[in-house]
Amino acid sequence: MSLKILLGLLAWGTLVGLDLVSVPQMMIARPLVAGPIAGAMLGDVWTGLTLGVLFELFQYEVMPVGAVRYPEYGPATVAAVSAAHAAAGTLGLGLGALVGLITGMAGGVSLHVVRRLNTRAVRRATAPLEAGDARVLVRLHAAAILRDAVRAAVVTALGLGLALLARTYLAGTISVRGVILLDVAAVGSALAVGTVGTLRLVGRGPDLRWFAAGVVSGVAVAWLR
């Protein structure tokens, strides 16, 4: 992988990480978007789409309410696609999921760290804020966004580093059966997480009937194709 592509992935992962919470929340942070674009940068849209779909299912579990902590799957998907691409398509699905889930956990921890740093910065600026100094207010806000950009870049770099390690030390050493088992674990867990996450959103109310009708329709379409 060339340095140009690596820097491109780093920039894309940073934008994706910024979009999650800070700016502009237009959902490029969704794995379904982050993955295919990373795949296109690597000339491998198929791997990007597949891992995008896989991590989108994991994303269904996340409800970003208040101060709740959750994994960050955007930069994680970028790193996962980078790991899977070099391991040749389907063979790299499990490897990509492994790199992506670890990166996602690290992303979640980093969000908490940045929020704590923001809290400290706000406490330090209490006096000018309580004096109504709009310039301090705007500077504080801009610095926090910059902090989040650095955080997103660090998480993406960590993920890309993990992908490099996985490609170098794991890709060639796992047997074909081992690769299939990894793929089974990745896809099976994603389907389980996606279904449970959706059921939590749907709840036990009247929407559950609509969900059941959807599943029946989906099975019919899948069977007919």
Add this chain to the structure above:
Amino acid sequence: MSAAPRRRPAFGRSLLRLFTVQGSWNYERMQGVGMGVAEEPLLRDLRVAGNGAAYRAAVVRGAHFFNAHPYLCGLAVGAAARAEHDGVPPEQVERLRTALCGPLGSLGDRLVWAGWLPLTSGLALIGVALGLGLKAILGFLVLFNAGHVALRWWALRAGWAHGVRVAVALRQPLLQRATAVSGRAMAFVVGVALPLVARYLGGGFLGWSRVALAAVAAGGFALLWSFRARLTGVRLGLALLALATFAGWLWP
């Protein structure tokens, strides 16, 4: 002191800043600083009117604790800014902001996080599973953000239009209906998407691996459902991947 707005309010600048409302999210004021930054352009009229003290006091109030759904923060920004211009007593402005946190959070969570977002994402998943590829992703971005930007713009304008009587905007029948319909539509669309995605991701598995995939998905579902207070998706995924690596090593 009441100071009626002299110029057209800076909605554009305020809206742009609202896109960054969570940029300085912290455990003390949560979205407060971002709210203050977004409200500030709407308060400049107070300074222009020669009322610097009122402007600074309004900026202070604007940056106090706030937490709601980010797409609906504009409603509180617009309402609070309008109240400041209308000369509403400071304690009433503070009460208005506090009172809006719960309803805006609850409405936004149901309408966007549990409605519009999974609905449009589910449509994109269906599109990818049916072979539309990048067109499905582009469609998702356009469709989702059409609703997203419209909601932010409506919220800011409605907040400014209603001021302290902003609750009227929240009781709009269209909003209530959209919340109910988006929940039902989301449930149906994601229901359709799941089997199609299972086929898309599982299509390459044959023989014993297909049986193993079904067993892992069913077992994972049972574990997540049974231990939902403790077991998260990322933990389940990592545990299963570790188990698979170990099994692959034992059974080369």
